Amino acid sequence: MKLYYTPATCAMADHIALIEAGMDYELVKVDLKAKTTEDGADYLAVNPKGYVPAIALDDGTVLTENMAILNWIADTSGTLMPADGIGRYRVIEATSYIAGELHKNFKPFFNPNASELERDEARKMLTKRYALIETMLTENAYVAGDMFTVADCYLFVTMNWAVNKFDIELPPQVMAHFNRLGARDSVQQAMREEGLV
Ligand SMILES: N[C@@H](CCC(=O)N[C@@H](CS)C(=O)NCC(=O)O)C(=O)O
Missing domain, CATH: 1.20.1050.10 (Glutathione S-transferase Yfyf (Class Pi); Chain A, domain 2)
Structure with missing residues (x-):
């Protein structure tokens, strides 16, 4: 799974959560002004919203919005959030x-x-x-x-x-x-x- 991030932005919440949850991830740095990734690819092709964070799952599914990504990390790992109640x-x-x-x-x-x-x-x-x-x-x-x-x-x-x-x-x-x-x-x-x- 890839986490699209820019240093010190709200994407760091997902970055910390992934580490806490013990999940594997690859970081892809995004230039928010140019809307490109560190390897020069068009970030808008990944996330048309143009902001971070976004995660790309191994099957190619892209998930955006911090709330959704944080909940996904918690639910997928079974950590960082009570399961119910x-x-x-x-x-x-x-x-x-x-x-x-x-x-x-x-x-x-x-x-x-x-x-x-x-x-x-x-x-x-x-x-x-x-x-x-x-x-x-x-x-x-x-x-x-x-x-x-x-x-x-x-x-x-x-x-x-x-x-x-x-x-x-x-x-x-x-x-x-x-x-x-x-x-x-x-x-x-x-x-x-x-x-x-
Ligand atoms: N609604 C989005 C907001 C994300 C957001 O505000 N990202 C900022 C970094 S903290 C950003 O990428 N700003 C650059 C831009 O909007 O072009 C979410 O909750 O994920």
Whole structure:
């Protein structure tokens, strides 16, 4: 299976999840501006949406959208998410929150044409959104309960943007979670393989 990624993007959530799940994968780096892969192929032919992540299964099936890919990794490996019960939906709930309420609010920081006002508004919103994560991490060891799940993989990516890219202050439990996750072998390996450390 191939994971189409660009370093330090949300595709790193899938990269970490694949390592945690012990699944085999091949990384294919994507140039998001040129929409080409590292071997010069047309990325739009793989994923017409033009963004990462995408995975190509061995039978040629391509799956896109982080939520779908993370769920596929969890379901295929039987790890990183409870198999059933409310715990499973807590993971989906947390992952949706991270995608819709955290990830999307980083948009003005990635957009060179965004105004300072837009960035200020996004910073305020992120502060509010991470405050809820702070409460969740005060109640539980991981963002969706008492086990490490795909939601933590995705949360790590957004925390990494906050701390290492955009200087956005994280509340204490969130920061401690970032440091704990950053010390995991899977995260270290993903960072190395993406050329970030
Ligand atoms: N809805 C997509 C969004 C993915 C996304 O925002 N990817 C970013 C990297 S974190 C990207 O590739 N941006 C480049 C672009 O949109 O051209 C998903 O959930 O997978």
